[in-house]
Amino acid sequence: MKPLTLIALCAPAAYAAAQWALGFAGLSNELGFNPAEWTHHFLGDTALRILLVTLAVSPLRDMTGWAPLGLIRRRIGLAAFAYSAAHILAYLWLDLLWSLPALWDDVLKRTYITLGMAAFAAMIPLALTSTNGMIRKLGRTSWEKLHRLIFPITLLAVLHHLFMVKGNQPEPLIHGAILAALVAWRLAKRFRRSDPEASA
């Protein structure tokens, strides 16, 4: 289960790397006429979708009653962090030529990048506390409380996308709807639990 998850999570990275390798070798590839744009979209979409998958793990576990699903949640979340980091590094490389001041200017000036950076910054403490040791150190309850940050993080990532597109495009709204459904599922569960008749 765990190695399979790892392979699945690495697959998009392998795919992107393969496209770049083909591109540099002058062979046919998917990068298109604007490899930078392709890369930003691919890594950004992958990061956000993996975040949504992370949030879908516990509903799936509850629905299927298959407990092992809970074991892979942390590594899925970490993969979302890794793809976000790669996404930002690609931007720094292809668009800003490694200029950190230029990145900071963008963060201050452009709302969608402010939102993306906020999302990424909030992911850092979650990534750092993703080890077994840290869970023990923090204690289950406060660890879980801290990791509820994933909800606002995902919302920020959806807004990052929404604020960047031209015109009224559907993708950010679809991602937003999935996030809303995953939140609604949890609220409903909580409501059921606190409803004495339902639990009777």
Place this chain on the structure above:
Amino acid sequence: MKFWRNPEYQTLRSELTPEGLFLDRRALMAATGALGAGTILNPLTADAAPQKPQAAGAPPATAPTAAQAPQPGAALTARKTSYAVADAWSSEDAVTGYNNFYEFGTDKSDPARFADKMTVSPWSVSVEGETDAPRTYTLRELVDYSKLEERVYRHRCVEAWSMVVPWVGVPMADVIRKLKPKSSARFVQFETYLNPKEMRGVRLPVLDWPYVEGLRMDEAMNELAFVAVGVYGKALPKQNGAPIRTVLPWKYGFKGTKSIVKIRFLKSQPPTSWNKAGANEYGFYSNVNPEVDHPRWSQATERVIGGKGFNERRRTEMFNGYSKQVASLYAGMDLAKNY
């Protein structure tokens, strides 16, 4: 896709953004000899155009009838002109395979994939408003196919990328004169074809369809304003706005109108599609201006698409390098306000 290092890659690269790292522009121009406003409309470069139109292999032009114009891809004969930027043409694949035509979808590859369904023949354009000759025109009435010329313009998209495109067509002024606008006409509006059966992108309200664009009359009569019916020596492919479109090289690409079905002469400034979608981001003028950023990205530099370099960028020039021809149109206007 070919993907190799351009010998000028380093130069172009060092031109790029990081604030404070700009090279002296003049030194740079001297070093490369190929960049900069001064070379943009150099008549001497016209004959030495980097490539020849690749008309070979194109289907032969069909017998002309009154209503029918050459089918997309048919070879066209066009006179070379001095309206040619010095840089190498973008690859034809890039121009026809990477573009925005939101009626067919918002991905850059959508137009090439889905425009095929559009009916472009027969085609007619209705002319309305402040004119002495309002009626429906055939393409051949609007465009004199025996007087086609080729103009190699830099195409600067508002999304901060650019290409170098060899258009084939006629000056917009020639077309407008045929349409006899009244002296009361101060603006002209162009409207794109709309047919949900043939255009899958219009099923979503990405923009308020149909696509409309507009110009002040003096802009439309400027020598650079162009009505294109072809590109790369062939009749326009559908994804590039067949059979007839406008090209305004000093403005962001979206000011051009593809697949035109209506031309209206008006007394007052017409609404335009992107302005309706986001007035604070897309102004009526939308002249290329490296000093006025789009709220969501910088317009100071542009990514070069369809060139030979890897991740090439160049500095964006005022009016896309066409200041000499168009700056006087905007004399006295605050271009930061009239973006």
